[in-house]
Amino acid sequence: MVVKVYGPIMAACPQRVMACLLEKDVEFEIVHVDLEAEEHKTSDFLLRQPFGQVPAIEDGDFKLFESRAIIRYYAAKYEERGPNLLGNSLEGRALVDQWLEVEAHNFNDLVYTLVLQLVVLPRMGKHGDVVLARSCEQKLEKVFDIYEQRLSNATYLAGDSFTLADLSHLPGIRYLVNDAGMGHLVAERKHVNAWWEAISNRSAWKKLMKLVNY
Amino acid sequence: MAMKSTRKLYGSLNSPPTLKVLACLFEHDIDFEFVAIDLEAGEHKKKPFLSMNPFGQVPVYEDGDVKQFESRAIIRSMAHQYGKKGEELIYWDSRQQAVVANWIDVEDHHFEPPVLKLISELVLKPKKGLTPEEETVAGAEAKLAKVLDVYEARLSKLKYLASDKYTIADMLHLPNIQALMGTQAKKLFDSRPHLSAWCAEILARPAWIKVVEMQQNAQA
Numbered sequence: 001m002v003v004k005v006y007g008p009i010m011a012a013c014p015q016r017v018m019a020c021l022l023e024k025d026v027e028f029e030i031v032h033v034d035l036e037a038e039e040h041k042t043s044d045f046l047l048r049q050p051f052g053q054v055p056a057i058e059d060g061d062f063k064l065f066e067s068r069a070i071i072r073y074y075a076a077k078y079e080e081r082g083p084n085l086l087g088n089s090l091e092g093r094a095l096v097d098q099w100l101e102v103e104a105h106n107f108n109d110l111v112y113t114l115v116l117q118l119v120v121l122p123r124m125g126k127h128g129d130v131v132l133a134r135s136c137e138q139k140l141e142k143v144f145d146i147y148e149q150r151l152s153n154a155t156y157l158a159g160d161s162f163t164l165a166d167l168s169h170l171p172g173i174r175y176l177v178n179d180a181g182m183g184h185l186v187a188e189r190k191h192v193n194a195w196w197e198a199i200s201n202r203s204a205w206k207k208l209m210k211l212v213n214y
Numbered sequence: 215m216a217m218k219s220t221r222k223l224y225g226s227l228n229s230p231p232t233l234k235v236l237a238c239l240f241e242h243d244i245d246f247e248f249v250a251i252d253l254e255a256g257e258h259k260k261k262p263f264l265s266m267n268p269f270g271q272v273p274v275y276e277d278g279d280v281k282q283f284e285s286r287a288i289i290r291s292m293a294h295q296y297g298k299k300g301e302e303l304i305y306w307d308s309r310q311q312a313v314v315a316n317w318i319d320v321e322d323h324h325f326e327p328p329v330l331k332l333i334s335e336l337v338l339k340p341k342k343g344l345t346p347e348e349e350t351v352a353g354a355e356a357k358l359a360k361v362l363d364v365y366e367a368r369l370s371k372l373k374y375l376a377s378d379k380y381t382i383a384d385m386l387h388l389p390n391i392q393a394l395m396g397t398q399a400k401k402l403f404d405s406r407p408h409l410s411a412w413c414a415e416i417l418a419r420p421a422w423i424k425v426v427e428m429q430q431n432a433q434a
Contacts, residue, residue, distance in 0.1 A: 076311070
């Protein structure tokens with residue numbers, strides 16, 4: 001049974017899910033949702049995701065939304081297959097959880113806002129708020145400083161192997177570096193740079209890049 | 215809690231994330247020492263606290279030699295580590311736990327943002343002698359109303375958010391619901407019967423009442 005991932009392939013949150021499915025070699029099918037046509041706000045879609053957001057998944061008769069909940073599920077379901085994305089001990093898992101939360105609370109909103117202002121709105125022919133974007137950039141500098149310190153003590157965020165905590169950052173950082181002209185945030189930090197090189201060169205992520213046609 | 219424990223919770227009784235972790239500690243009967251961090255004095259933005267959480271936020275939880283921050287991460291691991299068989303607040307089955315994880319993120323991404331805005335306007339501002347901004351309040355109430363409609367529909371099918379039993383997904387809502395019940399936003403809950411019943415249930419949990427008592431004793 002092929003997992004159905006509802007959402008546009010270009011959007012960061014569906015990419016988070018797809019990256020995980022590729023790491024775990026889980027077959028999936030993308031069901032495109034047209035955000036510009038507001039398909040995510042239709043009553044049909046709201047049955048799938050009552051908050052009108054992407055992604056949502058359907059795996060046989062099992063439905064789930066919230067991308068980080070979805071990746072936790074698949075990492076647990078296929079724990080024995082492929083790389084261990086969850087951590088090796090209770091403490092290891094606690095660290096994965098901690099850095100997943102950091103991504104969601106300290107990183108994600110800043111990236112989302114910055115990319116919206118500098119990339120998405122202009123693509124739609126609208127004006128982005130450059131002052132707001134600059135403020136996000138400055139805050140991200142401080143966040144990346146903390147990551148730099150962390151990654152000088154550990155190869156990956158949760159320890160010495162690649163986990164969901166690192167995976168969760170992939171789509172957002174790709175947007176920052178490739179689309180929003182924020183490559184310096186990564187390149188200027190030795191350990192963050194090495195970490196980004198490592199995680200963005202994983203074959204699962206490269207497969208996704210091919211799928212999206214970047 | 216007279217004996218020094220190897221478990222310490224660093225936080226503030228004014229901080230909802232701290233209160234969430236306290237609820238979890240009490241639910242699991244875990245003995246710990248509470249170390250108050252003075253947020254008003256900016257203690258969380260200075261060393262040594264920053265060496266525990268470089269993001270300068272409470273709470274931080276120490277269990278033996280493991281230090282952890284981010285309340286939802288702490289609660290997830292605590293519930294898995296200390297879950298009492300038959301009374302767990304999580305599921306060992308990955309599919310059922312996925313639903314819990316889903317609603318933990320709903321609380322995080324959809325419920326908390328408008329609620330924190332309302333608490334800021336309706337609770338914190340008056341404490342400082344400031345007036346709430348009507349437009350901000352109206353906007354946040356409208357956003358929250360839409361979220362609560364989703365909750366109402368969900369709770370008309372299930373007793374709790376993630377299943378028929380109380381889980382950490384429900385627990386995460388406690389401090390913020392408690393705070394809102396003392397404001398005009400209470401009407402948003404009262405007008406939705408299943409939501410209202412669920413609120414009454416979860417606020418009545420003995421572990422939560424212990425947290426409220428802790429707050430009251432600190433203010434006494």
